[in-house]
Amino acid sequence: MEHVLEIRNLKKLYKNGRGVEEVNLTVDRGDVVGLLGPNGSGKTTTMRVVTGLSVPNSGTVKIFGTEIQEDHEKAMEKVGCLIEMPALYGNLTAWQNLKMAARYYDNVDNDRIRYILTLVHLDRYRNDKAGRFSLGMKQRLGLALALLSDPELVILDEPANGLDIEGIIQVREIITKLAAERGVTFLVSSHIASELEKTCNKVAVLHEGQMLTFEPMEKALEFQPTLEDYFLFVVREKRGGVVL
Amino acid sequence: MKKFFVSVINECTKLLHRKKYLVFLLIGIAISLFNVLGKTVVGRLSGGSFNISGSSAPMAMMTLFIEFLIPLVVMMAVCDLFSTEYQEMTMKAVLIRPVSRIKIYASKLTAVTLLALVYLLVLFAASGVLDLLIAGKIRSLGYAFFAYLLDIVPMFVVILMAAFINQIGKGSTLAMFLCIIVYGVLYVAGIFIPNLSGMLFTGYMKWHSLWLGHMLPVGALTAKTALLAGYALVFFSGGYYLFLRREI
Numbered sequence: 001m002e003h004v005l006e007i008r009n010l011k012k013l014y015k016n017g018r019g020v021e022e023v024n025l026t027v028d029r030g031d032v033v034g035l036l037g038p039n040g041s042g043k044t045t046t047m048r049v050v051t052g053l054s055v056p057n058s059g060t061v062k063i064f065g066t067e068i069q070e071d072h073e074k075a076m077e078k079v080g081c082l083i084e085m086p087a088l089y090g091n092l093t094a095w096q097n098l099k100m101a102a103r104y105y106d107n108v109d110n111d112r113i114r115y116i117l118t119l120v121h122l123d124r125y126r127n128d129k130a131g132r133f134s135l136g137m138k139q140r141l142g143l144a145l146a147l148l149s150d151p152e153l154v155i156l157d158e159p160a161n162g163l164d165i166e167g168i169i170q171v172r173e174i175i176t177k178l179a180a181e182r183g184v185t186f187l188v189s190s191h192i193a194s195e196l197e198k199t200c201n202k203v204a205v206l207h208e209g210q211m212l213t214f215e216p217m218e219k220a221l222e223f224q225p226t227l228e229d230y231f232l233f234v235v236r237e238k239r240g241g242v243v244l
Numbered sequence: 245m246k247k248f249f250v251s252v253i254n255e256c257t258k259l260l261h262r263k264k265y266l267v268f269l270l271i272g273i274a275i276s277l278f279n280v281l282g283k284t285v286v287g288r289l290s291g292g293s294f295n296i297s298g299s300s301a302p303m304a305m306m307t308l309f310i311e312f313l314i315p316l317v318v319m320m321a322v323c324d325l326f327s328t329e330y331q332e333m334t335m336k337a338v339l340i341r342p343v344s345r346i347k348i349y350a351s352k353l354t355a356v357t358l359l360a361l362v363y364l365l366v367l368f369a370a371s372g373v374l375d376l377l378i379a380g381k382i383r384s385l386g387y388a389f390f391a392y393l394l395d396i397v398p399m400f401v402v403i404l405m406a407a408f409i410n411q412i413g414k415g416s417t418l419a420m421f422l423c424i425i426v427y428g429v430l431y432v433a434g435i436f437i438p439n440l441s442g443m444l445f446t447g448y449m450k451w452h453s454l455w456l457g458h459m460l461p462v463g464a465l466t467a468k469t470a471l472l473a474g475y476a477l478v479f480f481s482g483g484y485y486l487f488l489r490r491e492i
Contacts, residue, residue: 051339052340073342087340104247
């Protein structure tokens with residue numbers, strides 16, 4: 001199985017002492033991996049380092065065999081991502097935002113932009129300025145930007161943020177469809193266990209900057225009825241059986 | 245190189261969608277208009293007693309454009325492409341694309357340099373045309389054209405300085421304030437401390453004066469070019485180092 005993403009002994013600590021330590025993760029082609037953890041557990045930090053937005057204190061991140069810190073351009077060639085809030089130019093339209101991103105890829109033409117806008121249900125608003133979008137619409141446009149280049153690895157940080165129920169279901173359907181039909185690999189973070197349970201085939205639990213477990217969803221749910229229960233079980237284990 | 249050119253197009257797109265750059269350009273043209281009109285009206289009303297239209301409009305307006313208006317505009321543009329993007333978190337939009345940081349940094353500087361070049365050429369052309377239409381004269385346009393063109397060189401150093409400052413400040417307002425203060429202090433220091441003037445890049449804003457007309461000896465020209473190149477190198481490498489290490 002080809003390793004799409006390899007994180008080895010990743011350590012990234014901020015001045016306030018928060019961050020992540022000893023994160024190890026291997027994502028294979030076609031995997032939909034969920035990063036589960038409460039707010040401040042280090043999910044976003046991990047994703048920021050993976051995408052080259054942050055520099056790690058130590059450890060390595062390889063995407064398709066290329067280390068992100070050594071050759072960012074090559075490593076990010078087949079990657080699409082949405083980290084924290086979508087990065088949108090408010091004074092540009094949805095179309096213009098996508099067009100600017102499209103220029104970096106040879107395979108993205110205007111038809112692809114139209115298709116992506118339709119996929120995220122924003123085709124009606126293509127000429128509206130992104131600054132006037134609601135939170136949910138911004139999130140959809142952020143998702144469109146992540147999927148625009150037809151990436152082989154998609155990294156989504158809390159993709160359901162700001163979305164209504166319909167939007168959350170649509171995002172779930174997009175992930176499931178792309179993974180099943182196109183073999184796209186996903187790394188999705190969330191603090192909502194039920195969301196990851198419905199979309200992911202592997203789950204990693206992050207807590208207080210440490211990766212507690214990383215295993216297939218089936219194994220995680222072998223002795224626990226839900227992923228939420230599994231998460232609580234893993235965290236209690238770490239705390240030596242102390243009830244939360 | 246394709247990624248670099250794509251980045252330049254994107255950075256230019258961002259600048260083009262900010263109306264203030266058009267407004268400042270129109271202000272520059274309006275100032276030229278008032279200048280030419282004023283000189284012509286005064287000349288005619290005085291029956292030729294007061295002839296204050298000695299030099300052509302492009303050259304008469306040069307100090308204002310080269311030393312004040314365009315530096316202000318390029319500093320604003322640099323702040324828009326760096327600190328405003330840090331502040332609004334839009335820098336992330338570029339950094340997650342398959343393009344290296346050196347290309348991003350260089351493309352932003354190139355876009356602002358192109359903006360400065362457009363300003364120089366448009367303001368030259370506008371003041372030249374106004375001179376012709378209102379004063380009815382065409383004077384030393386060739387000289388003025390090359391003068392405007394050559395003055396892009398010190399402007400590029402101003403752009404690099406502003407880019408360096410933008411990597412230090414956290415907000416766009418602070419970055420803009422620092423750029424104006426640093427430029428202003430260096431400019432004024434060059435006026436009041438003549439010995440210092442030759443050492444500061446702000447003393448070479450009229451770069452053309454070294455090259456056109458009465459040229460300086462080759463040795464002096466080389467020394468001044470090396471000085472400007474030194475400033476450029478320090479600002480570029482310092483700015484890029486901070487940009488490379490910057491956590492977004």
